[in-house]
Amino acid sequence: MIDMVKLLLMGDKARRDRKNMGVISVTDIRKIFLSEFGKTFSSDTRLTSADNDMRFAVEMQKKRIAQKGLWLDYDFIPRGHNNAGRNYNDVFTDGKYAAHMSSGTCTFKRVLKKGDRLISLKKLPANIWLMIMDVKNGDRVGDDIYICPNCGKPSPIKELIEGCRSCGTRFKMDELYPKVSNYNIVRDYSMDKSEIFPKYILPAILFGLGAIVLSIIGILIALAAGIGSYLKGGSTEGSQMVMGVFATIIGGAPVYGFMGAGLFIFGRLIFDALKAMPLLQAQRTRTLFENVMKPYGQEYMPDFFIGRTIGKVKTVIFSDNPSELPFYKGKDLPSDAKDMVDIVFRGAFRFDKVEVSGSKAVVEGEIYSEVLYANGKNSNRNIGVRLVKDVTKKHGLDFSISTYQCPSCAASFDAYRNKFCPYCGHEYDMENDDWVIEYIR
Template sequence: MGIFNIQEITGTFKKKLLDFKASLGEAVRYGKEIPFADKDINYSLKLQNERLKEKGIDLESRIYDRDKDANKFLAGRKWKDSHYESTMCYSWCGIKRVVKKDGKWRYTDDKKSVIYETVTDVVSGEHPDNDPVNCPNCGMVSTIAGLQDGCSYCGTRFQMDDLFPKVSSFYFLDDVGMSKKEFWQGYWVFYFIAVATLYALCCVLRGEIFLPHNLIQHRSNLIGVLIGIPLGSFPIGYILYAYFLIIRMIVKAILSAGKMGTAGSRRAFESRMKKISPEFSYEYFTSKAISLIKTAIYSKNPQDLLFYTGRELDPRMKDIIDLNYGGALGCKSFKDEGNMVKVVTKAYFDVLYAKGDRIYSKSQVFTATFQRRTDLPVNLNFSMTRIMCPSCGASFDATKNKNCPFCENPYEITTDDWALVDLQYK
């Protein structure tokens, strides 16, 4: 994506993106399903809502508009396979979170943020009629053509518009950019620093302190001090401010480079995956990884999850009530063995904990290890809520059954998608 061809999202895409943004708070707080969001998102939101209920916590997260541009969604990176095309879209917003426990206020924060939503649509001209899809009404697995004729479980008929496009992943990032207002606030600080410095310099050079009475006695001082310094401070303040911004940017770049892990292993991983599936991208992998980590953490029994094959999770993770991606998924190491790839990542999150009555937020790093087969292409529309059984071809929801309900063969996640094989702190 070049900086000069930023595209604004319009039409159905925009409507669904905005609706998603508006529905998210209620989904977390009351467990309300979002109809045009992928089942995997709804599944993870449902688990988060259950965690809140279990702890007697009311988490109100209000996503609000920060300025008049807030209703705009811009298109970022795109990726596609033979049937589906995904676009990463983003929009500026603010999030205010208020946490109550047993009716008593416990915690509030308010952050400037950017919401990222991936919207997935059927590639125009393609008719993947027999692809499995979840019924937006009852959640059962059907096919795209089947739902247009009427769901065989609940009878509801759908138009293509109800099924696609849909939001297939999302996360928030803290907005580190500056608004115009903040830019000018920062400038005035440096302006007054320049005024004070020039004034002190004049006093030192002239060997006297310019107080109101000696300014009036000497006309030349009056002009120099009252006009020269305020005027001269405009460009000097600007130069000081520019240096400050550059240094701040360099420090931030160094800090985030540390988070990204080794660029070499990320490149090796990406090029290995592109050999299996040319449409593979690290962005796609990142949103997948975030979603698996969130689902594992919110789950009551992660070991019952289809995609989790690791040990029991650290008990501290049971106290997590909200989890926001911290902007980096570093690739620590990458191994290519037999017909498996194993990738170790460092995932940064802002975590909200509820330990007893204490609610607190903390930045945390998790080490998450993922594994996948290398002899099969990546299915970018894969979902654990609609599995196609490799033995008999029937479709089912694998969050409910690990065995195919039709032929009873056990289903192995690594046949089609990533498995999370380990998740721990640091």
């Protein structure tokens, strides 16, 4: 709780610094995001640090949680070897915009309640991965269309800075960028020194000590039995032999105890490694995507694809009306989809098929996830997906697909949320601009 408060204060401080300097760094946006995201499900806190697409996914999920009469809360508690977070150098850019990957360790705590009743509690040592979008050169993006963070209507960036043409709100450039465009909460298998002790060393020591205590008790019992039979004056041969064997076994217990302790540590390491194995195997299939898609441009980076795909899959699953979403061409969703209230990515996407024939790219695979259901059940579930895209159409990193100019009436609208132009009803085919989901199962 104290840590959470600290994190919140850090967020506020980062916000103040940003106001003072007029610039917000990619590192600061991480702090602000975690502090906002920790409150967004359980309160009216707006995700100002997230982009339009991500805010939409969260809105859909909040609606689902509310419809089920549930209360969900996230907490990100500082922990681990990288709790301040770090940005990676594999930034990619299209000249105007740049995508930064950032990761940092913490304890992810999630609470699900129905009324006052706790129905699910999860605490996970986690790595929070963020994809953060930033402008490289503010002057060059003035004519690009951006969804007004206040009213949701599209305007050119330079107009938003002077005042949104629909609602009049004025924005500073640093209120528009950088923004978190997607996130992943992934189990952190790494441990710092303070975590290795309770998980491996302490149980091993207890194991060994237990064995020593047992052996002392055993020796005492054996001694008592020997003395007893001696006092009875009967033949002591048989009982001496039994006692001898017994004493050997019991006397050796500390040795076995510590051997056992060693095996315990070893076994636990193996067990943890086995649990991570399917994820690592799935992770290796990334090269399939890389090899096939690389020639078509840097926007076909696996991390970028996976992050965006998970965001869309969540939006579809949590949506009341998936058929209205431009990035979903599928039919019925799996029967358990309507009871899902949270989906945590387990860190691996298994690519089963990546093919380009003519202008059409097809990707099939499975998202390794942990799904929380409305009844509090939390289970591992792979979510199968198939996506298609026209690879001859290029798009920049600005996600200009989010705002789309209708070819029929020339009006701009938020194409991430509307399949049909709200002005003339023209159907928008997103496949030209972005990956479209053909099924989820």
